[in-house]
Amino acid sequence: xxxxxxxxxxxxxxxxxxxxxxxxxxxxxxxxxxxxxxxxxxxxxxxxxxxxxxxxxxxxxxxxxxxxxxxxxxxxxxxxxxxxxxxxxxxxxxxxxxxxxxxxxxxxxxxxxxxxxxxxxxxxxxxxxxxxxxxxxxxxxxxxxxxxxxxxxxxxxxxxxxxxxxxxxxxxxxxxxxxxxxxxxxxxxxxxxxxxxxxxxxxxxxxxxxxxxxxxxxxxxxxxxxxxxxxxxxxxxxxxxxxxxxxxxxxxxxxxxxxxxxxxxxxxxxxxxxxxxxxxxxxxxxxxxxxxxxxxxxxxxxxxxxxxxxxxxx
Amino acid sequence: xxxxxxxxxxxxxxxxxxxxxxxxxxxxxxxxxxxxxxxxxxxxxxxxxxxxxxxxxxxxxxxxxxxxxxxxxxxxxxxxxxxxxxxxxxxxxxxxxxxxxxxxxxxxxxxxxxxxxxxxxxxxxxxxxxxxxxxxxxxxxxxxxxxxxxxxxxxxxxxxxxxxxxxxxxxxxxxxxxxxxxxxxxxxxxxxxxxxxxxxxxxxxxxxxxxxxxxxxxxxxxxxxxxxxxxxxxxxxxxxxxxxxxxxxxxxxxxxxxxxxxxxxxxxxxxxxxxxxxxxxxxxxxxxxxxxxxxxxxxxxxxxxxxxxxxxxxxxxxxxxxxxxxxxxxxxxxxxxxxxxxxxxxxxxxxxxxxxxxx
Numbered sequence: 001x002x003x004x005x006x007x008x009x010x011x012x013x014x015x016x017x018x019x020x021x022x023x024x025x026x027x028x029x030x031x032x033x034x035x036x037x038x039x040x041x042x043x044x045x046x047x048x049x050x051x052x053x054x055x056x057x058x059x060x061x062x063x064x065x066x067x068x069x070x071x072x073x074x075x076x077x078x079x080x081x082x083x084x085x086x087x088x089x090x091x092x093x094x095x096x097x098x099x100x101x102x103x104x105x106x107x108x109x110x111x112x113x114x115x116x117x118x119x120x121x122x123x124x125x126x127x128x129x130x131x132x133x134x135x136x137x138x139x140x141x142x143x144x145x146x147x148x149x150x151x152x153x154x155x156x157x158x159x160x161x162x163x164x165x166x167x168x169x170x171x172x173x174x175x176x177x178x179x180x181x182x183x184x185x186x187x188x189x190x191x192x193x194x195x196x197x198x199x200x201x202x203x204x205x206x207x208x209x210x211x212x213x214x215x216x217x218x219x220x221x222x223x224x225x226x227x228x229x230x231x232x233x234x235x236x237x238x239x240x241x242x243x244x245x246x247x248x249x250x251x252x253x254x255x256x257x258x259x260x261x262x263x264x265x266x267x268x269x270x271x272x273x274x275x276x277x278x279x280x281x282x283x284x285x286x287x288x289x290x291x292x293x294x295x296x297x298x299x300x301x302x303x304x305x306x307x308x309x310x311x312x313x314x
Numbered sequence: 315x316x317x318x319x320x321x322x323x324x325x326x327x328x329x330x331x332x333x334x335x336x337x338x339x340x341x342x343x344x345x346x347x348x349x350x351x352x353x354x355x356x357x358x359x360x361x362x363x364x365x366x367x368x369x370x371x372x373x374x375x376x377x378x379x380x381x382x383x384x385x386x387x388x389x390x391x392x393x394x395x396x397x398x399x400x401x402x403x404x405x406x407x408x409x410x411x412x413x414x415x416x417x418x419x420x421x422x423x424x425x426x427x428x429x430x431x432x433x434x435x436x437x438x439x440x441x442x443x444x445x446x447x448x449x450x451x452x453x454x455x456x457x458x459x460x461x462x463x464x465x466x467x468x469x470x471x472x473x474x475x476x477x478x479x480x481x482x483x484x485x486x487x488x489x490x491x492x493x494x495x496x497x498x499x500x501x502x503x504x505x506x507x508x509x510x511x512x513x514x515x516x517x518x519x520x521x522x523x524x525x526x527x528x529x530x531x532x533x534x535x536x537x538x539x540x541x542x543x544x545x546x547x548x549x550x551x552x553x554x555x556x557x558x559x560x561x562x563x564x565x566x567x568x569x570x571x572x573x574x575x576x577x578x579x580x581x582x583x584x585x586x587x588x589x590x591x592x593x594x595x596x597x598x599x600x601x602x603x604x605x606x607x608x609x610x611x612x613x614x615x616x617x618x619x620x621x622x623x624x625x626x627x628x629x630x631x632x633x634x635x636x637x638x639x640x641x642x643x644x645x646x647x648x649x650x651x652x653x654x655x656x657x658x659x660x661x662x663x664x665x666x667x668x669x670x671x672x673x
Contacts, residue, residue, distance in 0.1 A: 207367050208400040212414035212465070213388030222413070226404040311404035313447060 057286035062279045074286035087262040088270035096243040099183040107187040111194035132188030141252030148178045172263035182249050190235040197231030229310040237302050316344030317378050317468040317501045325372030334525045346495050349505045350512040351522035357505045365394050393462035394471040399454045401446040407457050408442040414465045432463040452483045472504040521545050543666040552598045557636050559594035561586050574612035574632040580660045584673045595664035598641035601656050608659040616652050
């Protein structure tokens with residue numbers, strides 16, 4: 001009698017569980033089905049490969065043989081026995097240090113100019129944004145090569161003034177600067193964001209300041225700049241990350257070598273060489289994770305210092 | 315030292331569109347002048363032209379007799395309090411107050427006493443180190459006024475400064491601004507769409523409509539003797555009642571009208587020809603239900619009764635379908651759906667001609 005009662009309770013509980021599950025599926029099933037492509041993408045193409053690369057960074061792996069566990073040897077080699085690692089760090093940090101502030105200043109300058117209620121603003125906005133759409137492409141990098149080559153357009157222009165320019169991209173003193181100029185030229189994206197930020201600053205702040213006798217310059221650095229700091233912060237973080245990740249222009253302009261004399265050896269280019277030229281996948285993975293840590297540290301530092309210089313209205 | 319403002323044939327155009335049509339106005343030194351009117355009447359535009367924030371398209375604007383049309387805003391000796399307060403969110407209250415003085419190149423030793431004096435007048439000394447986001451609406455408003463005070467301007471301009479505050483705070487700040495005017499004695503020009511603010515604060519009210527000045531005068535002059543139907547309807551709360559009427563006869567001392575089915579004799583001559591249509595205006599507070607208080611106007615079917623405690627509002631309809639609002643003192647026992655008889659004192663009746671002018 002008791003056993004039969006227990007069995008009927010189990011069956012009832014099973015039915016109840018099934019009905020809870022089926023109710024849950026009825027209510028949420030469609031939502032989860034829509035999520036499936038993203039879940040496959042996230043786990044299969046992002047999180048999975050990232051975790052595998054973390055594992056590989058502690059191995060020697062040449063794609064042909066099984067990975068061999070080497071512990072932290074790859075990381076130790078990087079800082080003790082790899083002059084190209086140090087060179088690529090120097091190049092990348094120089095690139096970030098110059099290209100990001102220059103690009104942000106230029107973007108802000110153009111945004112302020114465009115924000116002064118000029119006619120045909122949408123057209124100018126589109127024209128200035130265009131390089132950002134094309135900028136990271138192979139075609140533009142090839143064009144840049146043509147511009148800054150010994151017989152390129154820049155030197156043809158300089159020749160009009162009797163100046164004999166060097167081959168900008170084959171001279172180690174200038175080659176990195178051509179890449180910095182290329183990066184600054186792609187100012188469209190931060191410019192659009194600055195423009196949106198400028199539009200958010202209420203006009204009556206400027207009117208109050210003009211009644212107080214503030215010149216345009218004083219209005220700019222006392223009102224515009226502080227009120228724009230959230231946007232400056234956002235742009236600075238995004239552009240810094242982008243600059244650390246820059247690859248295509250250096251690859252095209254140097255023909256994939258990072259030359260001359262490693263002067264355009266971006267970190268990502270060096271990583272690429274290690275992975276796909278020398279098939280040192282373990283070492284390349286370690287390089288990739290060091291880059292992740294550097295970017296995270298920079299971003300973290302930016303967030304930590306933001307409370308001292310970023311002004312949020314509310 | 316109070317300052318006069320003179321506007322002569324002031325015009326404002328945006329391209330082909332003229333929004334201010336030749337305004338003439340004389341503001342006496344030390345007066346509290348309120349520009350009032352509905353949205354889009356041009357009151358804020360006029361204020362901004364006086365401030366120098368909008369170019370003047372035509373006419374002359376003089377401050378103390380000196381033409382100011384081309385003088386930059388900062389050199390007009392004007393301070394303005396904005397509707398949104400326009401406080402700099404990244405600066406402390408002290409820095410907000412000091413901004414104008416720092417811009418003028420004053421030294422810290424001169425700035426501090428002026429900021430402290432303004433802060434004491436407005437009782438915001440404990441707030442000086444706070445940022446605007448840490449202040450309530452009323453405190454922000456005080457800081458905005460403080461920013462105007464520290465500059466020691468000749469003229470204060472207020473552009474709907476109380477419209478972002480709740481009703482209670484609005485009343486409180488109204489009193490404080492009026493007190494400030496008494497203490498400082500400066501000329502103040504104040505823009506509002508709220509006729510109660512205008513009535514309670516102004517020495518002189520300027521009623522604007524569609525870019526024209528409809529009437530200028532003391533609050534009670536506008537209330538008692540509106541020049542036209544627009545002013546009569548705009549000034550006073552609740553709004554004046556208007557009934558369709560016909561002028562039957564006029565002689566040197568009186569007029570006979572037919573209104574809401576009643577013949578009414580007014581003890582004054584109406585400036586219209588007998589037989590013409592006119593508007594019969596009477597304020598809700600000048601209507602009584604008691605025969606002893608005047609002549610019978612109309613029987614009224616009561617549609618709605620509002621008990622406000624200190625007053626009773628009755629909304630009714632006359633036999634010929636016209637609506638009438640009655641405001642009675644105290645708590646009156648009037649049932650919805652009942653019929654009452656409205657009486658008016660003929661001396662408190664306003665007549666408006668077909669073009670809207672008072673007759």
